Amino acid sequence: MQAALPALTRIALAFAIWCSLGLPAPAQTDPLPSWNDGAAKKSITDFVTRVTTRGDADFVPPAERIATFDNDGTLWGEQPAYFQLMFAIDRIRALAPMHPEWKAKQPYKAVLEGDMRAFAATGEQGVAELVMATHAGMTTDEFAKVVADWAATAMHPRFKRPYTEVVYKPMRELLDYLRANGFKTYIVSGGSVEFMRVFAERSYGIPPEQVVGSTIVTSFRIEHGRPILMREAKIDVIDDKTGKPVAINKFIGRRPILAFGNSDGDQQMLEWTMAGNGARFAGLVHHTDADREYAYDRTSSFGKLDKALDEALAKGWTVVDMKRDWREVFP
């Protein structure tokens, strides 16, 4: 510390002189440079200014500045299929040599042959079986390692970059901007919580304890004298649709003042957010950009946006038009 004192002294003196001269504050840089100027960007910055300005009727104390974000299609991509499904498919292929019986058994056969139509025909039960074969039957530590290894090597088929870099630059800026204004940012997603936690800190600056998602049952056991948590082949909670406000209440215990989603799975989270007292913000990412990303909404298999879009338009929620409102899409 001794060596640091003169530097501290200089900083303090400079600050004192600057204060006494009454100079204006340094010019503000744009906190959202990847957003084009327009109604969507303005609705965000106006909201943040109001809730953070002491004396404003809409001022919200920092502790209550909770913001929740969907993940798939809101913070990162979800086409040509949910990235967690892509993970499960990659995992089936990696495990196939140890399971010769899969060649003749659905849904594995369809996955190994890349026959998505046949896989779709196996329905919800096929998806559940796929998830259980790839996400269960191992400890929490083992699963985290499998996901980390996949995230480090798997590439998005169109963008030829790791899935963890198929994240929306404007949304990453929005997360940073909110945190710089005292918000606590959460993911509230239908994805598996232990899948997202592996990369959420690096990709979004969101720590594990602020990731809420779907869960499978885990069991505590002592094995070889050491406690482990085993992931059982049983769904615990699906954090989607009405499950989102339920999970927000259970995990966070405060109602968000800002929520962002992109699909009908987020509709109840936005409704729950907007039903609180005081200033509120609800936003939807509308995928309108087939050139730079994808264009889809009311009829998509992944990230269907239909009823929530109608409600957003009727109630004046912010709808972000990707093509119009985002200067850049990816980092």
Add this chain to the structure above:
Amino acid sequence: MQAALPALTRIALAFAIWCSLGLPAPAQTDPLPSWNDGAAKKSITDFVTRVTTRGDADFVPPAERIATFDNDGTLWGEQPAYFQLMFAIDRIRALAPMHPEWKAKQPYKAVLEGDMRAFAATGEQGVAELVMATHAGMTTDEFAKVVADWAATAMHPRFKRPYTEVVYKPMRELLDYLRANGFKTYIVSGGSVEFMRVFAERSYGIPPEQVVGSTIVTSFRIEHGRPILMREAKIDVIDDKTGKPVAINKFIGRRPILAFGNSDGDQQMLEWTMAGNGARFAGLVHHTDADREYAYDRTSSFGKLDKALDEALAKGWTVVDMKRDWREVFP
């Protein structure tokens, strides 16, 4: 802000002068004044010093400094019965005029007559019925109000002060001390999460999103055009024993480096904490002080401490002897 500038200037100048004079830092005050000097206090301060000293082999980055605390018997009292059970009993009495049938029906009859032996005879089913009659069938907002009203008026029968002030001053100091050293402090309790969240911020400085506990099923509904969360008469998760490491993994997603409990219900949380890599701390509050609080352990109906005490003694975990180690008990 204009008016504040001269004051800021004076503070900055004073700081600059103080730095340039090279005066020593103010003497460190004892962060745990309600703890008597001894092995328990020393084990805590030694641990905190090691994990927060850069360059020490046991240094832990701030983001990973997760500390979890049981509530009943660890942060506040649990005698003559769990305070949440006292709340349920008070609630039954308050609701009785609307339920004349309770006079002839167990477990209500026993509660209304103050016959704890008859109530105990109704067993687990009696407790479950009592909880459901007092904790369910209303919205989350309504329940929070009921708890807040009770906390503001109900008095502990022996200490004649609100239950929310029957909190252990040494443990409150410990929470403050940990937070001042970059720890994130959590409650992980068998109590109902929505019961504890009402007073955790005021009593312990722990915000709602850092309270983990038992839950009942809630349902999202739209009523009269407004979304609500209804508390259903169905247990969701019991956050006790093996449920504690499961809940820590689900809600926090990081393994604590410090955990404190007081009963066999905390044993698995402490085991899970100690099984991680690097420096670890496990503590138990041992209730040994019948004069100032209560003395109980291996045979108590509430907060039974038997197997966890054996494991603590065998493994050298810190056992806090309330009578010997605490200078003061209550604020």
